[in-house]
Amino acid sequence: xxxxxxxxxxxxxxxxxxxxxxxxxxxxxxxxxxxxxxxxxxxxxxxxxxxxxxxxxxxxxxxxxxxxxxxxxxxxxxxxxxxxxxxxxxxxxxxxxxxxxxxxxxxxxxxx
Amino acid sequence: xxxxxxxxxxxxxxxxxxxxxxxxxxxxxxxxxxxxxxxxxxxxxxxxxxxxxxxxxxxxxxxxxxxxxxxxxxxxxxxxxxxxxxxxxxxxxxxxxxxxxxxxxxxxxxxxxxxxxxxxx
Numbered sequence: 001x002x003x004x005x006x007x008x009x010x011x012x013x014x015x016x017x018x019x020x021x022x023x024x025x026x027x028x029x030x031x032x033x034x035x036x037x038x039x040x041x042x043x044x045x046x047x048x049x050x051x052x053x054x055x056x057x058x059x060x061x062x063x064x065x066x067x068x069x070x071x072x073x074x075x076x077x078x079x080x081x082x083x084x085x086x087x088x089x090x091x092x093x094x095x096x097x098x099x100x101x102x103x104x105x106x107x108x109x110x111x112x
Numbered sequence: 113x114x115x116x117x118x119x120x121x122x123x124x125x126x127x128x129x130x131x132x133x134x135x136x137x138x139x140x141x142x143x144x145x146x147x148x149x150x151x152x153x154x155x156x157x158x159x160x161x162x163x164x165x166x167x168x169x170x171x172x173x174x175x176x177x178x179x180x181x182x183x184x185x186x187x188x189x190x191x192x193x194x195x196x197x198x199x200x201x202x203x204x205x206x207x208x209x210x211x212x213x214x215x216x217x218x219x220x221x222x223x224x225x226x227x228x229x230x231x232x233x
Contacts, residue, residue, distance in 0.1 A: 002156075036219040038157070045207060045223040046149075046157060057221070089157050093217040099173035100218035101147065101159040 003028060003094050004104035011110040012080045020075045020107045022090035028102070030071035033093040037066060037075045040087045040106075049088070050075065077109070085111045114138045114210045116146075116224035123230045129196040132227045134208030136189045143167065145211035146184065146191040147218045150204040151226075158204075162211060162218045163191060198231045205229075 005023045012018040022035060029035055034053075040046040048057050050066045063078045073092075077084055090104040119133040134146060147162040161172035165184035172180055176195075184191045191208060206227045209220030 034215075034217045034219075036217060038220070040157075045226055046220070047223070048219065048221050051219060051221075087156075091157075091159070091217065091219055097174060098171070098177065099159060099161060100171055100216065101162075102173075103149075103157040103159055106156040 002105050003097070003102055004090055004092060006088075006090060006104040006107045008105070009108045009110065011112055012077075013112045014080055014082060016080045017076060017078045018080060018109065019077075020088050020090075020109070022073045022075070022092075022104050024071050024073075024092060024094075026071060027096040028071075028092045028094040029068065029073055031095060033095075035066065035068060035073040036091045037064075038089045038091065040089065042087070046089065080111055082111050085109055114222040116208055116210060116222060118206075118208060118224040118227045121228040121230070123232065124198050126198055126200060126231055126233055128198050129194060130198060130229050131192055131194040132206050132208075132229070134191045134193070134224050136191070136210065139189065139210065143213040145213070145218055146182075147209045147211045147220055148180075148182065148193045149207045149209060149220065151207070152201065152204040155204075159218070160193070160206075164213075165189070165191060195229075198229075200231050203229065203231050 036051040038046040148160040163170040163182040170182040208224040210222040
C-alpha cells in the first residue's frame, strides 16, 4: 500500500474534463516535494506526462495540467480523447521512507 | 535523445539471483541517475532504487535494501540491477530510467523497454 493514494478508476466521455487525485501527507506532498505524473498504455513502458510545476515533455499536449494544494495533487485532463485511456501514476518523495521516489497506486482512466 | 536499452527476458529459480543491464546512449557526462522501477503483472509501479553512475553512489527503497545491488560501468555507460534471493513475487517487468541530475524526487524522464523476469520452479 503506497503512501500516495489514487482512486482506482475514473471515467469520462470524449471532450469532457476529468481529474485524478493523488493524496499524500505532511511527509511527502504536504512537505512541498515535487509531484510528477506518468501515463502508461497497457503493454508499454510508462511515459513521463507532467513534471515539476506543470512542465510537460516535448509532445505532451497542454490538455494535461496539474495542481497541488496541501497534502494533495491533481492531474486534470481536458478535451478527453479516446487515446487518453490509460493508467496514470503520481510520484513524489517521502521523508519517512528511504529512497528517493514513491509512486501512487495508479488510476485507470476509461474513456466512455 | 537519451536511449536506454535493457537486456533480455530471464527465467530464474527461487532462491537464485538475476542481473539486468541497462545501456545508455545520448547522455552527456553529468551527474544524472539511473532509476530502477518494477511492475508485477497487473500491478502498479514500484520504485526500487537508483544510482548516479559518475559517482557510483546508490540509494534504495527500504523494501529492497539488502537484496538489490545497483552498479554502473562509466566506461560503457551501462547500469546493472542485481536482485538476489528471488521469490515468485519478484516476477515482474523491471525498467531502468534516466533521472536528471540534482533532483530530490528521482523521477523518470526516459525509460528502457523493460525486462521481464520470471521466477518459477
